Amino acid sequence: MKSGVLKLVAKRLAVAVITLLIVLFAVFFATSMLPGDTASILLGQAATPEAVAGLREAMHLNDPAILRFLRWLLGLLHGDLGTSYANEMPVAALIGGRFVNTMKLAGITTLISVPLALTLGITAAMLRGSLYDRTVTILSIGVISVPEFMVATLAVLLFAVYLRWLPALSSVNEAHSLTDLVRIYAMPVITLTFVISAQMIRMTRAAVIETLSTPYVEMALLKGASRSRMVLRHALPNALGPIVNAVALSLSYLVGGVIIVETIFNYPGIAKLMVDAVATRDLPLIQSCAMIFCLGYLLLITAADIIAIMSNPRLR
Amino acid sequence: MSMTNLVEVRNLRIEATTDAGRVVEIIKGVSLDIADGEIIALIGESGSGKTTVALSLMGYARPGCRITGGEINVNGKNMAALSEKERARLRGTDIAYVPQSAAASFNPSSTIMEQVIEVTRIHKLMPPEQARKRAVELFRALSLPDPEGIGARYPHQVSGGQLQRLAAAMALIGDPKLVIFDEPTTALDVTTQIDVLKAFKSVMKAGGIAGVYVSHDLAVVAQIADRIVVLKGGEVQETGTTGEILSAAQHPYTRELLAAFEPKPRQAQADADAATKELLRIDNLTAGYGPVRGDGLPLIRAVQSVSMVVEKGRNLGIIGESGCGKSTLARVIAGIHPAAAGEIVFDGKELERAARKRSQDQLREMQIVFQYADTALNPAKPVEDIISRPLAFYHRLDRQARSKRVDELLDMVRLPRALRYRHPSELSGGQKQRVNFARALAADPKLIICDEITSALDTVVASAVIELLKELQRELGLSYIFISHDLSVVEAICDKIMVMYNGERVEQITPDNVKAPTHPYSKLLFSSVPKLDPTWLDGLVRDPELVSQYGHR
Amino acid sequence: GRATNAVAATPVSGGTFKAAGWSSSTADTLDPAKASLSTDYVRCCSLYNRLTFLDKDGKTQMELAESFDSKDAKTWTVKLRKGVTFHDGKDLTADDVVFSLKRHLDKAVGSKVAKIAAQMTGFKAVDKSTVEITLADPNGDLPTILALHHFMIVADGTTDFSKGNGTGAFVLQTFEPGVRSVVTKNKNYWKSGKPYLDSFEFIAITDDSARVNALISGDINFAASINPRSMKLLESQQGFELSKTTSGNYTDLNIRLDMDPGSKADFVAGMKYLVNREQIVKSALRGLGEIGNDQPVSPANIFHNADLKPKAFDPDKAKFHFQKAGLLGQSIPVVASDAATSSIDMAVIIQAAGADIGMKLDVQRVPSDGYWDNYWLKAPVHFGNINPRPTPDILFSLLYASNAPWNESQYKSEKFDKLLVEARGLLDQAKRKEIYSVMQTMIAEEAGTIIPAYISNVDALSSKVKGLEANPLGGMMGYAMAEYLWLEA
Amino acid sequence: MARAATSRRSFLGHSYNLVGVVASLVILAWTVVAIFAPYIIPHPIGDIVDDDYFGPMRQGLWLGSDYLGRDMLSRVLMGARYTVGISLAAVSIACFSGVVLGMIAAVTGGWLDTCLSRFLDAMNSIPSKLFGLVVVAAVGSSIPVLILTLAVIYIPGAYRFARALAVNINTMDFMTVARVRGESTIYLIGSEILPNIIRPVLADFGLRFVFIVLLLSGLSFLGLGLQPPLADWGALVRENIGGLPFAAPAVIVPSLAIASLTISVNLLIDNLPQKIRDRDA
Ligand SMILES: Nc1ncnc2c1ncn2[C@@H]1O[C@H](COP(=O)(O)OP(=O)(O)OP(=O)(O)O)[C@@H](O)[C@H]1O
Numbered sequence A: 001m002k003s004g005v006l007k008l009v010a011k012r013l014a015v016a017v018i019t020l021l022i023v024l025f026a027v028f029f030a031t032s033m034l035p036g037d038t039a040s041i042l043l044g045q046a047a048t049p050e051a052v053a054g055l056r057e058a059m060h061l062n063d064p065a066i067l068r069f070l071r072w073l074l075g076l077l078h079g080d081l082g083t084s085y086a087n088e089m090p091v092a093a094l095i096g097g098r099f100v101n102t103m104k105l106a107g108i109t110t111l112i113s114v115p116l117a118l119t120l121g122i123t124a125a126m127l128r129g130s131l132y133d134r135t136v137t138i139l140s141i142g143v144i145s146v147p148e149f150m151v152a153t154l155a156v157l158l159f160a161v162y163l164r165w166l167p168a169l170s171s172v173n174e175a176h177s178l179t180d181l182v183r184i185y186a187m188p189v190i191t192l193t194f195v196i197s198a199q200m201i202r203m204t205r206a207a208v209i210e211t212l213s214t215p216y217v218e219m220a221l222l223k224g225a226s227r228s229r230m231v232l233r234h235a236l237p238n239a240l241g242p243i244v245n246a247v248a249l250s251l252s253y254l255v256g257g258v259i260i261v262e263t264i265f266n267y268p269g270i271a272k273l274m275v276d277a278v279a280t281r282d283l284p285l286i287q288s289c290a291m292i293f294c295l296g297y298l299l300l301i302t303a304a305d306i307i308a309i310m311s312n313p314r315l316r
Numbered sequence B: 001m002s003m004t005n006l007v008e009v010r011n012l013r014i015e016a017t018t019d020a021g022r023v024v025e026i027i028k029g030v031s032l033d034i035a036d037g038e039i040i041a042l043i044g045e046s047g048s049g050k051t052t053v054a055l056s057l058m059g060y061a062r063p064g065c066r067i068t069g070g071e072i073n074v075n076g077k078n079m080a081a082l083s084e085k086e087r088a089r090l091r092g093t094d095i096a097y098v099p100q101s102a103a104a105s106f107n108p109s110s111t112i113m114e115q116v117i118e119v120t121r122i123h124k125l126m127p128p129e130q131a132r133k134r135a136v137e138l139f140r141a142l143s144l145p146d147p148e149g150i151g152a153r154y155p156h157q158v159s160g161g162q163l164q165r166l167a168a169a170m171a172l173i174g175d176p177k178l179v180i181f182d183e184p185t186t187a188l189d190v191t192t193q194i195d196v197l198k199a200f201k202s203v204m205k206a207g208g209i210a211g212v213y214v215s216h217d218l219a220v221v222a223q224i225a226d227r228i229v230v231l232k233g234g235e236v237q238e239t240g241t242t243g244e245i246l247s248a249a250q251h252p253y254t255r256e257l258l259a260a261f262e263p264k265p266r267q268a269q270a271d272a273d274a275a276t277k278e279l280l281r282i283d284n285l286t287a288g289y290g291p292v293r294g295d296g297l298p299l300i301r302a303v304q305s306v307s308m309v310v311e312k313g314r315n316l317g318i319i320g321e322s323g324c325g326k327s328t329l330a331r332v333i334a335g336i337h338p339a340a341a342g343e344i345v346f347d348g349k350e351l352e353r354a355a356r357k358r359s360q361d362q363l364r365e366m367q368i369v370f371q372y373a374d375t376a377l378n379p380a381k382p383v384e385d386i387i388s389r390p391l392a393f394y395h396r397l398d399r400q401a402r403s404k405r406v407d408e409l410l411d412m413v414r415l416p417r418a419l420r421y422r423h424p425s426e427l428s429g430g431q432k433q434r435v436n437f438a439r440a441l442a443a444d445p446k447l448i449i450c451d452e453i454t455s456a457l458d459t460v461v462a463s464a465v466i467e468l469l470k471e472l473q474r475e476l477g478l479s480y481i482f483i484s485h486d487l488s489v490v491e492a493i494c495d496k497i498m499v500m501y502n503g504e505r506v507e508q509i510t511p512d513n514v515k516a517p518t519h520p521y522s523k524l525l526f527s528s529v530p531k532l533d534p535t536w537l538d539g540l541v542r543d544p545e546l547v548s549q550y551g552h553r
Numbered sequence C: 001g002r003a004t005n006a007v008a009a010t011p012v013s014g015g016t017f018k019a020a021g022w023s024s025s026t027a028d029t030l031d032p033a034k035a036s037l038s039t040d041y042v043r044c045c046s047l048y049n050r051l052t053f054l055d056k057d058g059k060t061q062m063e064l065a066e067s068f069d070s071k072d073a074k075t076w077t078v079k080l081r082k083g084v085t086f087h088d089g090k091d092l093t094a095d096d097v098v099f100s101l102k103r104h105l106d107k108a109v110g111s112k113v114a115k116i117a118a119q120m121t122g123f124k125a126v127d128k129s130t131v132e133i134t135l136a137d138p139n140g141d142l143p144t145i146l147a148l149h150h151f152m153i154v155a156d157g158t159t160d161f162s163k164g165n166g167t168g169a170f171v172l173q174t175f176e177p178g179v180r181s182v183v184t185k186n187k188n189y190w191k192s193g194k195p196y197l198d199s200f201e202f203i204a205i206t207d208d209s210a211r212v213n214a215l216i217s218g219d220i221n222f223a224a225s226i227n228p229r230s231m232k233l234l235e236s237q238q239g240f241e242l243s244k245t246t247s248g249n250y251t252d253l254n255i256r257l258d259m260d261p262g263s264k265a266d267f268v269a270g271m272k273y274l275v276n277r278e279q280i281v282k283s284a285l286r287g288l289g290e291i292g293n294d295q296p297v298s299p300a301n302i303f304h305n306a307d308l309k310p311k312a313f314d315p316d317k318a319k320f321h322f323q324k325a326g327l328l329g330q331s332i333p334v335v336a337s338d339a340a341t342s343s344i345d346m347a348v349i350i351q352a353a354g355a356d357i358g359m360k361l362d363v364q365r366v367p368s369d370g371y372w373d374n375y376w377l378k379a380p381v382h383f384g385n386i387n388p389r390p391t392p393d394i395l396f397s398l399l400y401a402s403n404a405p406w407n408e409s410q411y412k413s414e415k416f417d418k419l420l421v422e423a424r425g426l427l428d429q430a431k432r433k434e435i436y437s438v439m440q441t442m443i444a445e446e447a448g449t450i451i452p453a454y455i456s457n458v459d460a461l462s463s464k465v466k467g468l469e470a471n472p473l474g475g476m477m478g479y480a481m482a483e484y485l486w487l488e489a
Numbered sequence D: 001m002a003r004a005a006t007s008r009r010s011f012l013g014h015s016y017n018l019v020g021v022v023a024s025l026v027i028l029a030w031t032v033v034a035i036f037a038p039y040i041i042p043h044p045i046g047d048i049v050d051d052d053y054f055g056p057m058r059q060g061l062w063l064g065s066d067y068l069g070r071d072m073l074s075r076v077l078m079g080a081r082y083t084v085g086i087s088l089a090a091v092s093i094a095c096f097s098g099v100v101l102g103m104i105a106a107v108t109g110g111w112l113d114t115c116l117s118r119f120l121d122a123m124n125s126i127p128s129k130l131f132g133l134v135v136v137a138a139v140g141s142s143i144p145v146l147i148l149t150l151a152v153i154y155i156p157g158a159y160r161f162a163r164a165l166a167v168n169i170n171t172m173d174f175m176t177v178a179r180v181r182g183e184s185t186i187y188l189i190g191s192e193i194l195p196n197i198i199r200p201v202l203a204d205f206g207l208r209f210v211f212i213v214l215l216l217s218g219l220s221f222l223g224l225g226l227q228p229p230l231a232d233w234g235a236l237v238r239e240n241i242g243g244l245p246f247a248a249p250a251v252i253v254p255s256l257a258i259a260s261l262t263i264s265v266n267l268l269i270d271n272l273p274q275k276i277r278d279r280d281a
């Protein structure tokens, strides 16, 4: 059985790698189709043909894109992400700090939103049809429906501009104490929690309700089990699959989807980095970011699959 | 009031709210008594309210249903009046339930032991260790294999028969005064059924536990029940001791039930002597599942070099226990599951193994009817669409012609024409099976393969369907391959019976000499079919080494 | 409160100053030659010095140079200030200057001012503190030209600019491209007493309202170039000030004369009448600008020709011209982008005016990135945005001379070219002003560039920040504010 | 869900409940507005009719004026057109292709299934806003481009969803019956599977619609939206966000519009009218 699981995990990972390659190629293809290249964009208004030509020459932008892509892939195998075109810094250095920031934000948001969403979803399912249930449902819908930047801006105006409780910017390098940390992360985390929780709540609720109508839950009731026991012991373990899947999908948003939050709170994360990279057609940087997003997504999805399988004796 | 009986139900009324919001009364004033240690049987056709009544004894009504009137006194307490909390306290301790399908009623993601002893946890009856000991004792008492180890397994790792007994153990652990069995053996093979029945009976008698045994199989009921209550349309038709009911049944429905058991006079083959033409012959057919190995044969062989012949206008019965390869064989013949080896000759022409490669006419002339009508009929389509599709597909009929033909087909299968507008979910089990069959007829085939088409139906409906098949055969000169694990059904319709065991054909016999099968497995099989005689089970002596060799593994 | 340019009280030293610009990316650089965004200018100004700089009246003042001398405006002798050292302790020498200027001619460097630098043909380090620069043709403006931010002086032989090793008022502490930079006081800065600030952090907040919110919430003490519409909010709050500078920055509508529809003189004439300058200043710029008269030399510049009156908004005249050109009812694409400040709002206003007289203008907003490369100068009708330049000569030779690299409307006139060379050679200011006035009129009348307004730049700052003055080179005291500001105790 | 909801009333063999009805009315209203907007707007959306910016609600300018002093009412009404129109078009394309592909993958299985799943999974892993960014940077932003981009972004989701459902249906005996009858794939997906998954698919459709409306507004936040002076609601919120501090109607109204539409759609999904399946009807 264990070996079966290992084989399965291995298979999943192999698949993930293939997917990754597809993505990298797609991204490469897309970006090399973009008009303009780093040289001309760096020169901006000063982009006279000869100037561009000269700079291109100097930056070795002349050899075919596919070649540069392969060179980058090769470097990747040696753990080298290449050097940025826009400023001759190594991509790893550019990404490093920002990646950590993104992970911090994602991590904290996860810690807050997932337990919150699951509890709300499960309790709503337990009290299905009750006023509480309906309130949760409506609220969760309401929350999905408000544009992200609206939530963020409102938060800033309220907490930073009028109440002056929190800083309007999340400047990470000023986090010296725990209170700083809280003050700095409060608003982005709230915003993101708003964005991703609703979906998880809905999914959890649906999944639990689904399993609540199965014969074995009815059987538990006929054994005299309490409602909470029916949900926690019998319904939940069997609803785990769809739930973790939904959670994974929602969380994957935190890796690359937070561009708006990063913009509004001026949070130096990796999404904004990729936007810059696209703006300057900085191929190595774009590739690296894309790879990180894709990896994040795949890890989450794969993890979800594996948890689902583990939780189901029939599959293990 | 003075408590004489353990259970006293007084004109119980249960209403159900249909999704139209319409309220229908599904139990119309039922009253019944159960004395301590007495086992009564609730019998009646599907939909008569058996489960509903049984569950009401635990003060439970399924979603959409509501107990609206009457008393349900169990052990002095009126379940109808109690609060949900108090009811919960009695469930599992005073009254326990053995569900209709154990397979569905076990939580797939936790071990059997956990679920068996859960009752003791919920009601804090005893420390877990003790509970486990108790459980193991019960496993032994219910003659389960490997009583020590079986608890550690997950539900999907044990057979249906075993699960059914484990469900019983789960019910008995809180040693209740009343146990409710909801058709505990309907899903089982005859061979397995015997053991389960035996186990139940002994445990109940030993503990002096009262029971309610829900079933629609009189023969089974006869073995275990002291008294029988006959339900129909949510009303008690008649009550009496098992003896009375079997000997002198009053109510017509009860008579029908009994009639279903009398061996039916099979149509004497008019052209018995006339040389019969062969319609289908299969030679050394082998098929299975799993990876194909070097010799081109699959790992799991579900069918092992089986040969057989079906003659025009005649029927072949295939019987054998669950998992012996009957369905696989059927699917192989129909080309759903291509054979690994062997050949199929139909109407003189050799058939491709995969249906996809066969010609439209070949497909049309051989139709298959599946066991479970509810999965065989597309729930999203009204009956008329379902039936008229083959008409459009094979016979290219236009609208009027189709709708005319649909009417004819509905008549053929004895369904009211009005039904054509309904969706499958709006039909009873028997009706579904008829529609299922009508669709096969629509193709006007030469051969129809029926895979356990009566297994999901109760005895009365089943025998009605069988009768229908016979008539249609007379009118249309069809041939059937009739698969079942229920000998009586096969006897009733087939000219030849092939017995399968473990994917192989063990012998072929004619209904006339079923009394004297030659192969030991056939012996076991045939001897396991319950008789109406209440003493049959106790009197039954089975060759132990036969059982150990061929009994459920 | 309104803009205060009064240099109050005596400066006090100390404090950390945190300012936010509006744009920044991974392409941020500390190489003066490559500097392209305001962000880069601000950083470079705090780290390096120029030979000369422009004061608040647009007068050229000496910085690293002590004097500029030339007889014929062709060969120039530059005497360097003594006792100036780089952050790494090295002394400033003529070689550093030669290296810094010569770089711009090297294509591989990708200098933004390669074109202007091209006129400098010879560099010679006469001695340790004297440099001789030879020009292709006479140019009396050289001292002013070298006040451009790109001509900052770096140490000889520098290749890695991430250290920011200059002679400037601050020393680099941290620099994260696209994120932030922190510089600290240069203890032995050659300008006595300066700088006042202990340290200066510069970040960029791309989102307009976020930038203002950050200022109000006290995260930063200075928000550069704020959106006019944020003023309502700022004025409702206590403790903030606005500093308005009308430098030569402008966004212009360019109609290429060498292709349809611009090749029809009447279309150009029509458009000039169709542009409602008052409304653009009132609605698009919210009053933060001055109506322009279709020529690049702004009122902030001493050579501005004030007698030249802007065209009045006159739909009927416009209609008449469009009819004459036979373009009425046709749909003319107009390319605009966020890249060119408020060009989209202007486009919309012109479009609406056009709609009223049946002139269909089809505004096409295109993404900012790649705009200068893909649309500017290329599209038949498009918007451009020109940063302030110190001298008319630079403006004209960059934008209007027949061989100008950025001839936005493809304006070609021999007379203009002749006047340009003539003026360049002159060292007599009065004479040049005359010529330049004529040239400004020519542009306004003949070229296809419509300059509806000179955009004032508004910086918002906490009233604790003192010492800010306007500067013709642009906001933030021509990006050089860091070394002049101080924080009120 | 439906059972949970409040009062149900039945009509034409379907049972409705109040929430659902109200929701569908709101949606209907917006759709009507979207269709007739050009004929009912008081001012051309480009015209500057107010000297003030972020003007308050008042006679003639019922919803005040925007950041340039343009009539907000007209812009919101026209905005309905783009928001509803674009999102609807996009979600239709996305769900149609996603669902069809999903069903085909499910009934065909094998390598086709694997390839499709892999590829679409890959698509899914690219953050949507960045995808939009790249596309717009490449081909500029026009209504067709927007629609296609949004559609492409949401195809994988729809595919995953439909495939999961279809796979379950595919194991049913009636599928086998149809196969043995010799039916074509088109028939299988069209008449056997689709009717069985249409309800959840519709629900999914609605949810995606909401996501697309929001993504659209997200895109216009990043300046990748429609061509001015056109603006969808998201863009309106975006371009007037400066008015938020003084609660200018210019920013509040479009936000409310978005919320009203998306919330209604969701409520409708949760309270779809149900065909009555009465046992003994
Ligand atoms: N929620 C409900 N709404 C309407 N009718 C219902 C509902 N639940 C059960 N019924 C009806 O109640 C009747 C009794 O159902 P019940 O399950 O007790 O029959 P049964 O005798 O157990 O049938 P079977 O032998 O198939 O188990 C049936 O006609 C069924 O259609």
Ligand SMILES: Nc1ncnc2c1ncn2[C@@H]1O[C@H](COP(=O)(O)OP(=O)(O)OP(=O)(O)O)[C@@H](O)[C@H]1O
Pocket (backbone or CB within 6 Å): B289, B290, B300, B301, B302, B320, B321, B322, B323, B324, B325, B326, B327, B328, B329, B485
């Ligand atoms: N898809 C499958 N993969 C692997 N093994 C299978 C599969 N389907 C059936 N089998 C095995 O093949 C054997 C025969 O199965 P089959 O369904 O033909 O039995 P059956 O006689 O029809 O049983 P029942 O009476 O319960 O229908 C069984 O042992 C079963 O476990």
Ligand SMILES: [Mg+2]
Pocket (backbone or CB within 6 Å): B050, B051, B052, B100, B182
């Ligand atoms: Mg039942």
Ligand SMILES: [Mg+2]
Pocket (backbone or CB within 6 Å): B326, B327, B328, B371, B451, B452
């Ligand atoms: Mg079978």
